[in-house]
Amino acid sequence: MNAEEIKTYRMFINGEWVDAADGGAFDTSEPYTRKVWARIPRARKADADRAVHAAAAALDGPWGKLTASARGLLMFRVADLIARDAEKLVRIETRDNGKLISEMRAQVGYLPQYFRYFGGLADKIEGAVLPIDKADTFNYTTHEPLGVCVAITAWNSPLLLAVNKLAPGLAAGNTFVLKPSEFTSASALELAALFHEAGFPPGVVNVVTGFGGEVGAPLVEHPKVAKVAFTGSETGGQRIYETAARDFKHVTLELGGKSANIVFEDANLENAVRGAISGIFAATGQTCVAGSRLLVQQSIHDEFVERLVDFARKARIGDPQLDTTQVGPVTTSPQYEKILDYINIAKAEGAVCRLGGKAATGPEVGVGQFVEPTIFSGVSNSMRIAQEEVFGPVLSVIPFKDEDEAVAIANDSLYGLAAGIWTQDLRRAMAMPKRLKTGIVWVNMYRAVSYMSPFGGYKRSGVGRENGMDAVREYLQTKSVWISTSTETADPFVIR
Structure with a gap:
């Protein structure tokens, strides 16, 4: 393959297409021909830091100020763009990871439904008024986004695994840094372009590419990251779980199986x-x-x-x-x-x-x-x-x-x-x-999945669930609000 035939990709950070801070890159090959077909940026700690800060700024800025309904409308736009570009995404995915084109047409053709389903849920995340057992007290709950989330995905179904995390997490109001597998990075960068075209504010969805030890680990360790959602090997999940535990980060781990x-x-x-x-x-x-x-x-x-x-x-x-x-x-x-x-x-x-x-x-x-x-x-x-x-x-x-x-x-x-x-x-x-x-x-069936039905395992197969309303809950935290309607203050030395 001639050099001019190799597609050169750039990362997507804060609404801009950028190279790795140090200019590093690596080649990716087709499993069928073993020929190099694309060059991917090789991100490191500086790139991870830039992406996380962009996600944090978006959360505190334009994205955090949007209504839930407005978030949902943006997700509907992404769904339409994925449907429009489905065949292009299918070809890239098949070329990059070698999966059957028939399988990829089924997967990519299904992805718009994820964004429509979760986009529809965005403004249906409801709190509750509790009939509290305290006199002259009004108590209610709200559900709020966790914050900046890192999604790290495996190479076997790159787009599907990314959307499993992005769709419910965005519906819940979070922002993301997505790190796809170094073996299959191209489709995630193509997906980033659709978020940009749909009008998502800069920093809401960022995509950094590279190797786990060089950019994945700095993302998991970053103090501004509230949650890590990972699909991959059991050993990779163990490292992420241990690292996330040091800062009490939330995690979703979708790991191995021997079904x-x-x-x-x-x-x-x-x-x-x-x-x-x-x-x-x-x-x-x-x-x-x-x-x-x-x-x-x-x-x-x-x-x-x-x-x-x-x-x-x-x-x-x-x-x-x-x-x-x-x-x-x-x-x-x-x-x-x-x-x-x-x-x-x-x-x-x-x-x-x-x-x-x-x-x-x-x-x-x-x-x-x-x-x-x-x-x-x-x-x-x-x-x-x-x-x-x-x-x-x-x-x-x-x-x-x-x-x-x-x-x-x-x-x-x-x-x-x-x-x-x-x-x-x-x-x-x-x-x-x-x-x-x-x-x-x-x-009497096997290997069926739906955006409506929770996906996840027991034991060493992982932690948490993807898909369905269960997935949205994985990206939320609950706040309890107490309001006194009494005209007198209770005894300060006695718990109410």
Whole structure:
């Protein structure tokens, strides 16, 4: 690729397009071709400080003075602009992180609804008048924004993860500094341009790009930051949680998963096979809710695995820009190597490789970072392949005897993000979700999300919730106001 073909981006701080303070930059490559296609600013502490101060000034200035209804109208404008530029955003996202263009069309096409939903909620955040038990006293509550929020997002669904944080946080009246993954920064900068075009006051949404240790850490540590919302690895979440705790910052952490997709003998097997495929091979398994542990009742285990292997074997691997492709490349080189390492670990542990089990080769993959859809049977839940998040197209099939054993296996995990249940038994469909220690349970479906429904997990899968009214509450603090209507002051030495 010639130098003139490489797109040069600038960061967005305080309503202006700027380079990193020291002029630093880095290149970003396409996962499919491995060619450099864009140059991204490499921000550091000085840039983080500038962005946070801009966000703080906007909160105390024009943004903080807007009515909630006016904030909502600005969010509606962003929704319209995203809809207008959807195909452009889809192409950039697919180029930058290698996700299927069909998947990205679904994601980006859905994003306007997030801003319309949360924009509509902006002026419906209501306090309450409390029937307080004190005579001659009027008491009411209000909900106020936390302040400056930092959003740090992962590379697997860059725009969706950013909007999950921005939409509810802006509806609640906060301002933001967004730091996307260094692997997938371009779409966040394109999104910033739409906020600018929509007429958001300078400093309300700022985007800084770079590496975690260089700009992410200074953002989390900054004394003017009130909240950090993070999607990423468990280790990254631990560091952020520990740092934020020193200043008692609010946090939302959406971390890893090792979700159990449970198939009972009475399930519609054709639908369950498709659900299992969706749970692990869609998005090349690069999703926190991946149903990477497939629990299958013993009575149907062999038949189900045969059906599953037959279906997965036909998956079309290749160029993510083609509508016909079903499995795309792994987004980053480190992740590609990690997936292949886990496949070798599974083989060494004694798991039986029924499909795949190696890097994909052939003309359809070119020089891209591809791993064949891989299915292991003969897996016990104690194996590393069943306990640790692979974040790739690798499925572990684990047999179970009955409901009690299925629950025990599913809950025997450090994570608790999601679970799937496949059954035609109404009693089981109602009873099982109560027994699973996960934040999301799908019954006879998998990998569905909505801006209306809370998203988040138990245990090491994270803290807090995104989406729905629960997400707005994550960006608010409550104030209680007491007004005396008495003509006399109470005894000052006695609590009222």
